[in-house]
Amino acid sequence: MSTKAVTSTQDVVVVGAGFAGMYLLHRLRSLGFQVQVFDKASGVGGTWYWNRYPGARCDVRSLDYSYSFDPELEQEWEWTEKYATQPEILRYANHVAERYNLWPNMKFETAITSAIFDDARGRWTVTTDKGDVIDTQHFVLAVGTLSTPKLPEIPGIESFKGPKYQTSLWPHEGVDFTGKRVAVIGTGSSAIQSIPLIAKQAKQLTVFQRTPNFSGPAGNRKLETKEVSEVKSNYREHRQRAKVSANGIPFDFTPVPTFSVSSDEQQKILNNAWDTADFMRMIASFEDVLIDKKANDVVADFFRNKIRSIVQDPEIAEALCPYDHPIGTKRPCVDTDYYATYNLDHVRLVNLRKTPLTEITPTGIKTTDESFEFDAIVFATGFDAMTGSILKIDIRGRNGANLADQWKDGPTTYLGLAIANFPNMYTITGPQSPSVLSNMMVSIEQHVDWLTDLFVTMRDKGRSVIEATQQAQDEWIHHSSDVGNASLYPLANSWYMGANVPGKPRVFLPYLGGVGPYREICDNVAAEDYRGFVFA
Ligand code: NA7
Numbered sequence: 001m002s003t004k005a006v007t008s009t010q011d012v013v014v015v016g017a018g019f020a021g022m023y024l025l026h027r028l029r030s031l032g033f034q035v036q037v038f039d040k041a042s043g044v045g046g047t048w049y050w051n052r053y054p055g056a057r058c059d060v061r062s063l064d065y066s067y068s069f070d071p072e073l074e075q076e077w078e079w080t081e082k083y084a085t086q087p088e089i090l091r092y093a094n095h096v097a098e099r100y101n102l103w104p105n106m107k108f109e110t111a112i113t114s115a116i117f118d119d120a121r122g123r124w125t126v127t128t129d130k131g132d133v134i135d136t137q138h139f140v141l142a143v144g145t146l147s148t149p150k151l152p153e154i155p156g157i158e159s160f161k162g163p164k165y166q167t168s169l170w171p172h173e174g175v176d177f178t179g180k181r182v183a184v185i186g187t188g189s190s191a192i193q194s195i196p197l198i199a200k201q202a203k204q205l206t207v208f209q210r211t212p213n214f215s216g217p218a219g220n221r222k223l224e225t226k227e228v229s230e231v232k233s234n235y236r237e238h239r240q241r242a243k244v245s246a247n248g249i250p251f252d253f254t255p256v257p258t259f260s261v262s263s264d265e266q267q268k269i270l271n272n273a274w275d276t277a278d279f280m281r282m283i284a285s286f287e288d289v290l291i292d293k294k295a296n297d298v299v300a301d302f303f304r305n306k307i308r309s310i311v312q313d314p315e316i317a318e319a320l321c322p323y324d325h326p327i328g329t330k331r332p333c334v335d336t337d338y339y340a341t342y343n344l345d346h347v348r349l350v351n352l353r354k355t356p357l358t359e360i361t362p363t364g365i366k367t368t369d370e371s372f373e374f375d376a377i378v379f380a381t382g383f384d385a386m387t388g389s390i391l392k393i394d395i396r397g398r399n400g401a402n403l404a405d406q407w408k409d410g411p412t413t414y415l416g417l418a419i420a421n422f423p424n425m426y427t428i429t430g431p432q433s434p435s436v437l438s439n440m441m442v443s444i445e446q447h448v449d450w451l452t453d454l455f456v457t458m459r460d461k462g463r464s465v466i467e468a469t470q471q472a473q474d475e476w477i478h479h480s481s482d483v484g485n486a487s488l489y490p491l492a493n494s495w496y497m498g499a500n501v502p503g504k505p506r507v508f509l510p511y512l513g514g515v516g517p518y519r520e521i522c523d524n525v526a527a528e529d530y531r532g533f534v535f536a
Helices: 019-030 071-076 086-099 189-201 225-232 235-243 263-275 279-284 293-310 314-320 440-461 470-485 515-527
Strands: 008-015 035-038 112-118 123-128 133-141 164-166 181-185 204-209 215-217 333-335 347-351 357-360 364-367 370-373 376-379 394-396 422-427 466-468 533-535
Touching (some): 008 019, 008 112, 071 235, 112 422, 123 422, 181 189, 189 204, 204 364, 215 263, 215 279, 225 235, 235 440, 235 515, 263 279, 440 515
Parallel strands (some): 008 035, 008 133, 112 394, 133 422, 164 376, 181 204, 181 376
Antiparallel strands (some): 112 123, 123 133, 357 364, 364 370, 422 466
16 A cells, blocks of 8 residues: 555546546446546547647548447437548547536546555555545556657757657647648658648648558548438447457458459459548458468559559659558558649658668758758657557556566556456556457447446455456467467568567557457456456
8 A cells, every 4th residue: 555645535547538438437437436537638539639630530430430338429429521530539529528427537637657556455556646646446547559659769859949740749729831841750640641731731841751551542521411321320230230340340341362353353342442432442352461461462562553553753652652561461541642742842752761861950850861951840650559658657566566577578468458467457458459450439348348347246246356367368368469470460560569669579469359259258258257367
C-alpha cells in the first residue's frame, strides 16, 4: 500500500477516455460499479482528440465505425460521409459523453503515473500527476494502441527555428500553410491523408519518404439517404455479421484463392474494386494474399501499376512504388488524390533510400546531397504502437513484479486482456488481441462486454482477485505467434512488428486469428469459469 494518503476509493480505475474508456464507464456505472476514468487530454475521443491533422479520417466506413451497444444511439446519430472526418468522430464522442452523462466520472488533463498492486489487500493504488491517489479493485488500461507519438531520431531535430508539427499532436486551432515552404517527413497513413491538403495551401511542399506505402482510392463521398436507411433498418444483423467476421467489418463477398481464377479475372476483380473504391475488395478479394507471397505479388503488382498510371514522372512513380514489404503487411492506406499530388509543380518527393536524411538544421533539412530551406516541418512519423502508452506508467504487480521488466523481450498477455503477475489489471484491445487488425469499435465493445461480465461474476460470487496463470499466458502467446508467423506480416518492418522504434523487441503484436474466432475463444474461456485464470 502506498504511503501517500488515498484521495478516493473506486471499484474500477480506467486509463483513457477514448471509445473504450467511455463505453466501459457507461456499462459498469449502470451496473452500480464505482468507476473513475482519467485522461491526459482535455476531452473525450482518444485518438480522435489528438489527431487533428488536415484530412484526418477513419479508414473504416462510418456506419461500421460506431458503437453498436444502443440501438437508439445508432438510429439517432447521422453520419454524413462514407469515411467520417476526425471532427465528425470527435463530435460523436462528445455526443456519447453527453447522452450518457459520462462527464462526472471522468477527470481530464490528468495522467496516470504509477499503479502498484498491494498483495495483502488485493487492491491497486493508482497515482496521477495531479496528486490523486486512488485505491481501486480493478485497473483497466484503455490507453489506445496508437497513442504515444514518436519523433524520428534525426540529429538537430530541436534546432529548427520555424514551427514544427506532429500529425498526432496537431494544434486545435489548425494551421495555415498558405505561402509557406513546407516539409513533410513520413509517408504512412497520416502523411498520405494530409499531403494532398497541405499541398493545396503550401507554396512548396517537399515530402521526405523513407518507405513508400500501398494506398488505394478512398472514394469518399456523402452518404446517400437510401444506403443509410438500408443499413439502419437492418443494423442488428449488420452488427452481428461484423462481430463474427475476420476483422470486424461485414464482407459482402466471398474471397477466393488467387490462382483459382485466370489472370484476366484477377485483374477484372481488382480493377472493379479500384474503380468502385471498395477497399475491402482491393485487399481481401483473394483469401491467400497475406499467406502466399506469389498471391500477394499479384495484388502488389496491380497497385504498383496503378501508381505508374497516375504519376506522370516515371522516376517519381517508381520511387512511390513499395517493394520492401508484401501488400497488407503494413497498414494499407486509403487516400484522396495522394499519388496525383506528385504531378503538381510545387510538390517534390525526396527518396531517402537514395539520399538519406542526415540532419535537421535551424532553417531546414539536409540529406546526403542537398540542403533544403523550410518555413515549417510536419512530422508524420508514427507511434510507439500498442505497448508505448502502457509502459509509460510505472506498473508493479504481485510481489513487486515490474511490467517493463516482464515485457523487455516483448509483451506477454493472456488473450490480450490480462497479464500473469498483474492481478485485476486488464488491457482493452491489448497486444495479442485482434486490436489494430480489426475495426476497433467492434473489438473495444467485445473487450468491454467481456470485462463487464467478469466484474459482475466476481461481484456475484464474492471473488475479489483474478489473475491469468503463467501457463495459460504461455499457451496463448505460443498460439498467437504461431498464427502471426504463418502469415507474411513478419516480412515487413512495420509498427505491427515493433520495428519502427529503435530497441523495441521485434514481435508481431496483434492477434491474427480473426475477430469472430477470437470472440468465441474469449466466450468459451468465460463459460468455463474463466479457464486460464485463478481467483483469490
Ligand atoms: P506510420 O504508419 O507509422 O508512418 C510513419 C512514417 O514516418 C513512415 O512512413 C516512416 O517510414 C516515417 N518515418 C519514421 N521515422 C522516420 C525517419 N527517421 N526518417 C524518415 N521517415 C521516418 O504512422 P502514421 O501516423 O502515418 O499512421 C499510423 C496508423 O494510424 C495507421 O497505420 C492507421 O492505422 C492510423 P518507415 O516506414 O519507418 O521507413
